[in-house]
Amino acid sequence: MSQVPKLQQQDFPLLFELGAPGLSALNLSECDVPRADRAKAVPRELLADAPPPLPEVGELDLVRHYTRLAHRCFSIDENFYPLGSCTMKYNPRINERVAAMPGFAALHPHQDESDVQGTLELLYRLRCDLAEISGLSEVTLQPAAGAHGEMTGLMIINAYHKSRGQRRGKVLAPDSAHGTNPATCAVCGQSAITVKSRKDGRIDLDDLRAKVDDDVAALMITNPNTVGIFDDRIADAAEILHARGAQLYLDGANMNAILGITRPGDFGVDVMHFNTHKTFSTPHGGGGPGAGPVGVADHLRPFLPVPQVVKRADGSFGWDADRPKSIGKVRSFFGQIGVLVRAYVYIRSNGSDGLRDISEKAVLNANYLAAKLKHRFRTPFPPPYAHEFIMMPEFPGSEVTDLDVAKRLIDHGIHPPTMSFPIAHCLMVEPTETESKATLDRFVAAMLDIADEVERTPAVVREAPHLMPVKRMDEVGAARKPVVRWRADRGA
Numbered sequence: 069m070s071q072v073p074k075l076q077q078q079d080f081p082l083l084f085e086l087g088a089p090g091l092s093a094l095n096l097s098e099c100d101v102p103r104a105d106r107a108k109a110v111p112r113e114l115l116a117d118a119p120p121p122l123p124e125v126g127e128l129d130l131v132r133h134y135t136r137l138a139h140r141c142f143s144i145d146e147n148f149y150p151l152g153s154c155t156m157k158y159n160p161r162i163n164e165r166v167a168a169m170p171g172f173a174a175l176h177p178h179q180d181e182s183d184v185q186g187t188l189e190l191l192y193r194l195r196c197d198l199a200e201i202s203g204l205s206e207v208t209l210q211p212a213a214g215a216h217g218e219m220t221g222l223m224i225i226n227a228y229h230k231s232r233g234q235r236r237g238k239v240l241a242p243d244s245a246h247g248t249n250p251a252t253c254a255v256c257g258q259s260a261i262t263v264k265s266r267k268d269g270r271i272d273l274d275d276l277r278a279k280v281d282d283d284v285a286a287l288m289i290t291n292p293n294t295v296g297i298f299d300d301r302i303a304d305a306a307e308i309l310h311a312r313g314a315q316l317y318l319d320g321a322n323m324n325a326i327l328g329i330t331r332p333g334d335f336g337v338d339v340m341h342f343n344t345h346k347t348f349s350t351p352h353g354g355g356g357p358g359a360g361p362v363g364v365a366d367h368l369r370p371f372l373p374v375p376q377v378v379k380r381a382d383g384s385f386g387w388d389a390d391r392p393k394s395i396g397k398v399r400s401f402f403g404q405i406g407v408l409v410r411a412y413v414y415i416r417s418n419g420s421d422g423l424r425d426i427s428e429k430a431v432l433n434a435n436y437l438a439a440k441l442k443h444r445f446r447t448p449f450p451p452p453y454a455h456e457f458i459m460m461p462e463f464p465g466s467e468v469t470d471l472d473v474a475k476r477l478i479d480h481g482i483h484p485p486t487m488s489f490p491i492a493h494c495l496m497v498e499p500t501e502t503e504s505k506a507t508l509d510r511f512v513a514a515m516l517d518i519a520d521e522v523e524r525t526p527a528v529v530r531e532a533p534h535l536m537p538v539k540r541m542d543e544v545g546a547a548r549k550p551v552v553r554w555r556a557d558r559g560a
């Protein structure tokens with residue numbers, strides 16, 4: 069059953085527990101310049117009494133140690149990673165190759181514009197491509213992540229209201245909103261008001277109508293949302309908002325489901341952010357790296373951050389900071405250039421048909437999995453789904469929880485889906501378009517195997533994982549009181 073490589077299953081000593089005094093991974097030739105007198109070169113009070121207790125290991129042991137550690141990391145390159153709301157797709161190697169080219173990787177942000185014309189052209193083309201993909205008027209590439217894009221977008225909306233002599237204190241968001249949406253409202257000094265969803269996962273337009281007043285700056289909505297449902301009445305929501313002068317903000321983190329199929333600008337969106345690191349590839353997880361470009365409709369262009377990358381009348385490229393109503397700069401220098409290079413290569417190497425194909429396959433894969441699993445795992449929202457879906461691992465009388473099922477999947481070599489978001493005790497599954505039918509079938513088999521196991525031997529599921537050197541962790545303790553430094557006196 070297990071697809072977990074042997075190397076991942078084994079425990080091994082810390083680097084500090086390896087080796088022996090005198091061993092070294094370095095083999096330097098004799099020093100041929102006079103040795104400096106440490107006592108003279110460094111003030112007494114800065115000298116340590118004893119050398120630090122660093123590990124002393126040979127080169128091969130060092131290499132093996134780090135190789136084993138590398139095998140401990142779960143990655144998309146190794147196995148299936150259906151982590152809902154994260155779009156853990158394969159990242160084509162060509163993106164890495166191009167991003168690592170010295171002409172991109174070795175640039176200094178203070179270099180003169182004339183030295184970096186190629187990079188500026190790429191950034192300019194990328195912002196135009198993203199505008200076309202979104203159906204919006206102009207895009208800024210500055211924000212460094214999705215949440216940062218949300219903040220930038222809301223600042224733009226607030227600057228727009230201010231330019232009309234208004235300060236609007238409320239932002240609406242559906243109950244299925246990603247946690248970063250209400251957090252963004254708080255960062256911008258506004259209160260987030262929840263709008264109810266209907267049983268089918270779509271926003272309740274009557275509740276929206278009742279809640280939109282002259283103090284509402286915007287509705288922040290993710291579409292398709294985090295339960296994997298595309299809200300096909302989004303244009304009606306836009307009308308309701310616009311009638312009261314409020315704006316429609318699209319959290320575009322789930323664009324992987326609609327590329328080339330529909331465009332936010334065409335369904336009434338005023339501002340949106342992209343998660344390039346989800347939709348347009350870039351290895352991510354663990355907090356970065358990413359980029360959250362923001363697109364706006366025509367009336368919001370004057371408020372975009374500066375500097376903006378532009379193409380001048382003479383055909384050269386440069387930075388333009390002449391936008392008097394701009395919200396200013398939201399990031400040091402010009403954005404996460406390496407991630408933006410990857411996004412550009414990804415968009416260009418797929419082309420417009422390729423982008424549409426990506427979304428069609430992402431949607432097909434999610435619906436295939438849901439159809440194969442629904443007889444054993446309840447799906448609280450009716451299909452069809454977009455790029456992801458949620459299902460409930462409910463096993464009355466067995467005391468097996470969503471957490472147990474997730475842990476048991478690790479023994480199958482599969483990364484657990486997102487748990488308990490956006491509803492308690494659910495599993496949110498996002499297979500992405502890059503997985504083959506064989507991999508999807510392996511996931512189905514693993515889930516059904518676990519469901520059978522719950523009936524036969526529930527304790528096996530409750531005590532999983534069985535093949536990992538570390539079993540159940542104190543996750544709260546690990547986050548609140550992390551032990552990140554080895555100390556000789558603690559031995560760990």
Ligand SMILES: Cc1ncc(COP(=O)(O)O)c(C=O)c1O
Pocket residue numbers: 153154213214215216246248290294319321322343358360
């Ligand atoms: C729907 C949604 N909104 C916002 C974000 C936040 O993006 P980031 O993690 O880049 O800040 C995510 C992240 O996955 C997301 O799924």
